Ligand code: HEC
């Protein structure tokens with residue numbers, strides 16, 4: 320064999336091996352930043368707070384506790400979709416630092432890292448591990464307790480526990496919801512679980528709590544002063560109502576010439592300063608336009624998908640994104656023939672999907688709650 324041939328063969332083998340490794344290696348889809356590389360340690364509790372549990376806060380802040388109990392934050396660990404996905408993803412420790420961030424919510428303490436990227440923590444068993452606390456997910460103290468003091472928006476209430484003023488409540492959200500993922504081998508920016516990445520550049524200006532923690536006039540404790548406070552609701556994709564309210568749909572039908580008609584649907588994100596849908600790349604919308612005959616049989620149908628599409632292997636590349644940016648109308652049209660009067664009705668169905676059916680199957684998530692729901696449905700009779 321000639322030298323040149325050998326060199327070519329070696330290069331081809333090396334390149335094939337490199338690609339194979341890219342296909343087989345564990346997927347580290349984000350950069351582990353200092354903000355969440357370790358769990359949050361709790362050295363001491365403030366006076367009159369008897370334990371780290373949300374139940375200890377509930378003794379005085381009952382209403383806030385019951386709101387939090389209905390939010391996904393309180394289920395960030397027990398959520399069956401998270402549990403299935405986490406196990407499918409090799410039960411990585413790093414996931415816990417946002418889903419159950421307090422040190423005593425975790426069986427292990429992180430004492431260091433084996434690798435530069437901090438994906439392989441050195442673990443030691445945690446003698447103070449508390450299984451009940453673990454089940455509380457993103458609990459009160461994850462956002463409120465630092466150095467034995469409670470962070471609060473007023474900073475001057477007469478609370479029985481020590482208080483520090485929370486400078487900017489939105490900073491609390493960014494800790495987990497906006498994370499950068501710049502690396503040489505990712506051609507996109509991918510925070511874990513893909514949350515609100517699209518607003519990264521404008522993030523300083525976006526007021527998360529304004530929409531996700533609506534204001535309310537009420538006392539913080541039974542019999543206390545009435546204050547301008549915020550409800551602890553954090554509604555998102557799991558709440559059809561918040562999604563419905565944010566989306567404006569205009570639907571119409573018109574005759575173009577004797578036999579040809581056109582349906583037009585215009586969708587506008589009126590209620591979310593980030594994209595709609597936002598969050599994990601799992602979430603997407605479908606818009607279905609249909610022409611039906613008198614018996615309800617579908618004569619013509621067209622489906623649009625509003626989704627962030629990512630290529631995961633061999634390299635992570637953000638391919639395209641068809642979700643709705645804030646206040647930018649998007650129009651879809653479909654032309655059809657009336658088939659000599661057969662076509663009677665045109666219909667639009669807009670549907671929100673929490674995750675894709677193919678993914679549900681792949682990770683074997685046996686959902687008890689539906690993974691999609693309708694957010695808009697309208698039909699118009701065709702004038703003959
Ligand atoms: C995901 C983070 C987060 C969690 C979890 C959380 N809070 Fe808050 N909480 C906040 C933020 C942010 C504010 C400040 C809102 C503002 O700007 O007024 C706040 C405000 C408060 C206030 C001041 C009054 C008000 O409504 O603004 C109290 C009291 C409070 N939280 C108690 C609790 C209790 C009790 C729990 C658990 C049952 C809890 N919080 C869970 C983020 C959180």
Ligand code: HEC
Pocket residue numbers: 367368369375376377378379380459460463469470471472473474475476477478479480482484538539540543544546
């Ligand atoms: C023994 C009762 C009690 C317990 C237990 C308690 N709080 Fe409070 N908390 C209060 C009172 C009283 C205030 C002040 C109310 C006022 O002045 O309107 C307060 C105020 C606050 C504020 C607002 C502080 C500010 O000035 O900005 C936050 C936030 C808060 N509590 C969070 C918590 C959290 C989180 C827990 C659990 C770790 C907790 N509290 C446990 C009684 C309690």
Ligand code: HEC
Pocket residue numbers: 391392394395396398401416417418420457461462488489491492493494495496527528531532553554555556557558
């Ligand atoms: C410690 C990390 C952490 C912090 C801090 C945090 N979140 Fe979350 N948030 C999560 C996790 C994890 C979930 C997903 C829980 C699940 O669905 O399993 C979530 C879910 C949500 C959802 C989606 C609910 C749904 O229906 O799917 C909204 C909205 C939200 N958070 C808003 C906020 C806002 C606003 C703040 C700031 C006040 C905040 N979060 C602070 C970790 C955090």
Ligand code: HEC
Pocket residue numbers: 492493496497514515518522525526527528529530531554555556557561562565590591592593594595596597598599602
């Ligand atoms: C103007 C109101 C508004 C503001 C400001 C806003 N959101 Fe939202 N958010 C919404 C609405 C409406 C939805 C439901 C529709 C959707 O998913 O886009 C939502 C959904 C979400 C979800 C749920 C995604 C899921 O997977 O279910 C998360 C997480 C979230 N927002 C986080 C944030 C964070 C973090 C900020 C601040 C950086 C923020 N939002 C600012 C209105 C808002």
Ligand code: HEC
Pocket residue numbers: 355391398400401404405408411413414415416417418494495496498511512513514555597598599673
């Ligand atoms: C930097 C913080 C952070 C880390 C690390 C993290 N997550 Fe999340 N995760 C979130 C937030 C914030 C949400 C809510 C986003 C949303 O609703 O769109 C979330 C949502 C999810 C959801 C969607 C749950 C639902 O309600 O539909 C799954 C599944 C999930 N995470 C799995 C994981 C796994 C597996 C890992 C580890 C490989 C991980 N997460 C690591 C912050 C994090």
